[in-house]
Amino acid sequence: MGRVIVAGSINMDVVATAERHPRIGETVAGQSVMYFPGGKGANQAVSAAKLGVPTALIGRLGRDGFGAQLRAFLADQGIDLAAVKESTSASTGTAIITLAKADNTIVVIPGANAELGAEDLAQVALAAGDVAVSQFEIPQATIAAFFQRAKAVGATTILNPAPASAFDSGLFALIDVLVLNETELGFLADIELGDAPSLQQVKDAVRALKPNSDQTVCVTLGARGAVAVSDGEARLVEGRAVKAVDTTGAGDCFVGALAARLSQGAPMAEAIGYANLAASISVQRMGAGPSMPSAEEVRALL
Numbered sequence: 631m632g633r634v635i636v637a638g639s640i641n642m643d644v645v646a647t648a649e650r651h652p653r654i655g656e657t658v659a660g661q662s663v664m665y666f667p668g669g670k671g672a673n674q675a676v677s678a679a680k681l682g683v684p685t686a687l688i689g690r691l692g693r694d695g696f697g698a699q700l701r702a703f704l705a706d707q708g709i710d711l712a713a714v715k716e717s718t719s720a721s722t723g724t725a726i727i728t729l730a731k732a733d734n735t736i737v738v739i740p741g742a743n744a745e746l747g748a749e750d751l752a753q754v755a756l757a758a759g760d761v762a763v764s765q766f767e768i769p770q771a772t773i774a775a776f777f778q779r780a781k782a783v784g785a786t787t788i789l790n791p792a793p794a795s796a797f798d799s800g801l802f803a804l805i806d807v808l809v810l811n812e813t814e815l816g817f818l819a820d821i822e823l824g825d826a827p828s829l830q831q832v833k834d835a836v837r838a839l840k841p842n843s844d845q846t847v848c849v850t851l852g853a854r855g856a857v858a859v860s861d862g863e864a865r866l867v868e869g870r871a872v873k874a875v876d877t878t879g880a881g882d883c884f885v886g887a888l889a890a891r892l893s894q895g896a897p898m899a900e901a902i903g904y905a906n907l908a909a910s911i912s913v914q915r916m917g918a919g920p921s922m923p924s925a926e927e928v929r930a931l932l
Contacts, residue, residue, distance in 0.1 A: 631759065631893065631894050631895065632757070632758075632759030632760040632761060632785070632786075632893040632894075633683065633684040633685065633686065633757075633759075633760050633761075633893060634675070634678040634679075634683050634684070634685045634686075634760070634761050634763060634886070634889045634890055634893050635685075635686050635688070635754055635756060635760055635761070635762050635763070635780075635785075636671050636672075636674050636675040636678070636685065636686070636687050636688065636689075636763045636764070636886075636889075637671065637687075637688040637689070637746070637750075637751065637762070637763070637764045637768065637772065637773065637776045638669065638670055638671015638672070638674065638675070638687070638688075638689060638743075638763070638764055638765050638767060638768055639669035639670050639671040639672065639689065639723055639738075639740070639743040639746075639765070639767030639768055640669040640671060640672040640687070640689045640690070640691055640700055640704070640714070640722070640723060640742075640743065641668045641669030641672070641700075641722070641723035641724055641725045641738065641741075641743070641767075642665060642666075642667065642668065642696040642699070642700060642722060642723070642724050642725070643665070643666040643667070643668035643669075643724075643725045643727055643878065643917070643918055643919075644663065644664075644665055644724060644725065644726050644727065645663065645664045645665070645666060645727045645728075645729055645878070645916075645917070646660045646662070646663050646726075646727070646728050646729070647660060647661045647662050647663075647664075647728075647729045647730070648660045648661060648728060648729070648730045649661070649730060649731075650730045650731070651728055651730045651733075651735055652728075664916070664917070666878075666916070666917035666918055666919060666920055667699070667700050667703045667704070667917075667918070667919035667920065668725055668878070668879065668917075668918040668919055669689075669700075669723055669725070669743070669767065670765040670766075670767050670790065670792065670882050671687065671688075671689055671743075671763075671764070671765060671767065671768065672687065672689070672700065672704060672919060673879045673882030673883070673886065673918045673919050673922070674763055674765070674790070674882045674885045674886040674889070675687040675704070675707075675709050675763075675886065676704070676707050676709065676886065676919045676922045677882060677883045677884075677885070677886025677887055677890070677908065677912075677922045678763075678886040678887070678889050678890040678893075679707045679708050679709045680707060680922045680923065680924050680925070681886070681887055681890040681891075681908070681923075681924070681925045681928065682890075682925040683889075683890040683893055683894065684710070685708070685709050685710065685890075686709065686710035686711075686712070686713065686754050687704065687709050687710070687711060687713065687714055688713040688714070688746070688750055688751060688753065688754055688776075689713070689714045689715075689743070689746060689750075689768075690714070690715055690716070690717050690720075690742035690743055690745050690746045690750070691714060691715075691716050691717065691722050691742055692716065692717050692720055692721040692722035692723075692741055692742045693716050693717065693718070694721055694722055696721070696722040696724070697716065697722040697742075700722065701714065703919065707919075710754075712753055712754070713750060713751075713753030713754045715750060715753075716742075717741075717742035717745050719745075720741045720742040720744065720745055721741045721742065722741055722742055723738070723739060723740055723741040723742060723743040723767070724738075724739045724741060725737070725738045725739070726738075726739070727878060729876060729878065732874040732875055732876060732877055732913070733877065734876070734877060734878050736878070738767060738793065740767065743767055743768050744768070744769065746768045746769065746772050747769070747771075747772055748771070748772055748775040748776075750772070751772070751775060751776050751779060756779055756780050756783050756785045757783055757784075757785065758783055758784035758785060759784070759785070759893070760780070760783075760785040760786070760893065761785065761786045761787075761788060761889040761890075761892050761893040762776060762777060762779075762780035762785050762786070762787045762788070763787075763788045763789075763790070763885060763886070763889050764776055764777070764787075764788075764789055764790070765789070765790040765791070765792055765882075765885075766790075766791050766792055766793055766794075766795050766797075767792075767793070770795075770797055770801060773789070773801065774800065774801045774804060777789075777801070777804035777805065778804060780804075781804055786806045786807065786892055786893075787804055787805055787806045787807070788805075788806065788807045788808075788809060788885065788888065788889055788892075789801075789805045789807075789808055789809070790809045790810065790881070790882075790885045791808065791810055791814055791818065792810065792811075792814055792881065794810075794813065794814040794817040794818065796818070802839075802841075803842075805845060806844075806845060806846065807845070807846045807847075807848060807888070807892075807898075808839075808841070808845065808846070808847045808848065809848045809850065809881075809884070809885050809888065810847075810848075810849060810850070811849065811850045811851070811852075811881060812825075812827050812832070812849060812850075812851060815832070815835050815836065815839075815847075815849050816835060818839060819835040819836070819838040819839055820838070821834070821835045821838060823835060826851075826854070827851075829857060829864055829866055832849050832851075832857045832859070832864065833857075833859055833864040836849065836859040836864070837862070841859070843860075843861045843862075844861075845860070846858055846859070846860040846898060847859045847860075848888070848902060850881055850884055850909075851869065852869065852877075852880075853869045853870070853871050853872070853874075853910075854866075854868075854869050855867050855868045855869030855906055856869070856884070856902050856905070856906060858898060858899065858902055860898070865899065867899060867902040867903050867906060868906075869906050869910065870906060870907060870910040870931075872910050872911075872913065872914055873914065874913040874914065875913070875914060875915065875916060876913065876915065876916045876917065876921065877913050878917070878918045878921075879912060879917070879918030879919065879921055879922070880909045880912050880913045881909070882918065883905075883908050883909045883911075883912040883921070883922055883923070884905045884906070884908065884909040885905075886908075886922070887901075887904055887905035887907075887908035887909070887928070888901050888902060888904075888905040891904045891905065904928065904932075907928050907931045907932065908922075908923050908928050910931075911923040911927055911928065911931075
């Protein structure tokens, strides 16, 4: 059985709640402001670690109050932080989040995350059976170097291309599993998918990405579940309808849970179903990192 190794961002999420999102140029009255550990890399690592899988995180923090709080939180989750270094010049990454009726808008300030480089990757040794996970809140060149090391030893690579950004064929060739939502899929495929794309629309958009036959593209659809497309065949794995209070970090929960199950040898369809359940729990709680469920909580729903 392998480990989950995440190279990614670590942020403090500053969450403001309101009745509705402001329009451009408008000010609305807020209800509360809260601070939660976040960052897509950290969230995904927390998700995997709380599900009982050995997990390491490669990242950067600032030498500031947020950095100290985040390191303490991540250590409490049992994550190996040997490869989380401090920046001498940049502040800890921050996400400014507006939450209204469970939907969110997010502005991310990279800070120290932008300094994560190939030299940081050597702190963690990868091995066959491990799952290497990354996302687009760190430099793409660092992700490519990380995945090259992973592929060289037979580890599985998972990329979550969020926030959505174009990337070249060289990086795409290093991906075993691409996990993205319908908005990110539409952006990368240059296709308008709307709010509730059909299975055929998803399949057509994935085809536009031109994946290889040995690559899996997993498209998350919120409460509807997720679609896995591999070698031209699409399969919908049903989701679980719940009353969501905060969707921040749900996609990260899914990615971390998927990586956790794949690292333990689970088949793709089973791993996606498990990840759906984990994400359905996370959206019923506030915050990103703190909302990730334990293995016992997910097991209770299986």
